[in-house]
Amino acid sequence: EDKVVQSPLSLVVHEGDTVTLNCSYEVTNFRSLLWYKQEKKAPTFLFMLTSSGIEKKSGRLSSILDKKELSSILNITATQTGDSAIYLCAVEAIQGAQKLVFGQGTRLTINP
Amino acid sequence: DTEVTQTPKHLVMGMTNKKSLKCEQHMGHRAMYWYKQKAKKPPELMFVYSYEKLSINESVPSRFSPECPNSSLLNLHLHALQPEDSALYLCASSQVALGRVIGNEQFFGPGTRLTVL
Numbered sequence: 001e002d003k004v005v006q007s008p009l010s011l012v013v014h015e016g017d018t019v020t021l022n023c024s025y026e027v028t029n030f031r032s033l034l035w036y037k038q039e040k041k042a043p044t045f046l047f048m049l050t051s052s053g054i055e056k057k058s059g060r061l062s063s064i065l066d067k068k069e070l071s072s073i074l075n076i077t078a079t080q081t082g083d084s085a086i087y088l089c090a091v092e093a094i095q096g097a098q099k100l101v102f103g104q105g106t107r108l109t110i111n112p
Numbered sequence: 113d114t115e116v117t118q119t120p121k122h123l124v125m126g127m128t129n130k131k132s133l134k135c136e137q138h139m140g141h142r143a144m145y146w147y148k149q150k151a152k153k154p155p156e157l158m159f160v161y162s163y164e165k166l167s168i169n170e171s172v173p174s175r176f177s178p179e180c181p182n183s184s185l186l187n188l189h190l191h192a193l194q195p196e197d198s199a200l201y202l203c204a205s206s207q208v209a210l211g212r213v214i215g216n217e218q219f220f221g222p223g224t225r226l227t228v229l
Contacts, residue, residue, distance in 0.1 A: 034217065042116075042202055042220035043155070088154055099168060100145075100218060102154035 002027040004091050006103035014111050017079050021106045023089030024071040033065055033072050034100070036088040043088055046074070079110045115139075116221035118203050124227045127193060133224045135186040135203030143208040144186040145218065146178060149200045161186060162208050193228045200225050 004025045013019055025033065032050040036043035047056045052067035060083075063074045076083055089103040116137045125131050135144065143162045147155035160168035161180040175197075177189040186203055203221040 036220075041200070041222045045217050045219065048217055099157060099160065102156075105154050 002091070002093055002101045004089055004101050004103035006087075006089050006106050008106060009104065010107045010109075012109045012111065013079060015079060015081060017110075018075065018077045019079060019108065021074040021076075021087050021089075021108070022071065023073070023103055024069075025089075025091045025101075025103075026070065027091050027093045027101060029093050030067075031092040034090045034092065035063055035072075035074050036090065038086045038088055038105070039084075046087075076108075081110045081112055084108060084110045116203055116205055116219050118201075118221035118224050120224060121222065122225045122227075124229065125190065125193065126229050127195075129193075130189070130191045132190065133188040133201055133203075133226075135188075135205075135221055136184055137205040137219070137221075138184055139205065139219070140183075141205035141207050141219075142183060143206045144180060145204040145206075146176075146186070146188050147202040147204065147220075149202055149223070155202055159188075190226075193226075195228050198226055198228045 007022045011019060032048050034048050035046040037046055047063045049063060049065035049072060052065050055062055055064045060077045063072060065072045074087060086105040086107050088105045090100040093099050119134045123131060145160050146158040148158055149155045157170050158172045159178045164180045164183055175192050179187040200223045202223045204218040206218045
């Protein structure tokens with residue numbers, strides 16, 4: 001059975017800290033790994049990673065995939081209270097059509 | 113236009129009601145999805161439509177009936193639901209490129225918050 005596991009499940013830090021969120025996966029026919037940020041409603045897309053070892057960056061956020069270790073990390077530097085959200089990792093597997101398998105999410109809280 | 117829209121935003125229904133959730137996208141995407149998300153849980157896939165054909169049904173009870181009238185629209189018909197079906201229902205869409213590895217982001221709509229009494 002396809003599985004995606006995120007850690008930690010919950011993290012509380014102070015504004016300005018740097019955080020690293022982890023995602024590991026076991027899926028057949030891996031195609032890509034995606035990170036989403038979910039605040040109150042729909043998940044919003046952050047990154048898609050398909051190639052191992054290539055870092056994707058967007059402002060203070062960055063992510064990298066390690067296909068050998070079947071894992072990915074999401075880094076957030078100089079955190080702000082607006083970064084407080086649930087961060088979801090999802091892995092795209094090929095099953096006729098695209099299917100996303102989600103991890104359980106990391107709830108990140110940034111205190112002022 | 114990179115938006116997926118969903119209506120209604122909120123829905124309260126009784127167990128004997130029949131209602132429908134609607135989803136629309138105009139990005140030319142050929143894959144559309146329904147997810148169910150309970151509080152503090154990740155989204156769970158329900159259905160996938162690829163080129164207007166149902167390609168994945170994750171063993172969803174028949175009281176949920178999906179429909180894809182055309183490439184831009186996706187409906188979810190609800191009948192005889194149970195209180196445990198109360199959840200946030202998310203629609204998503206993506207380009208589909210079967211057999212090729214390319215970026216294939218899923219864009220999510222804002223969801224319909226469903227309450228079954």
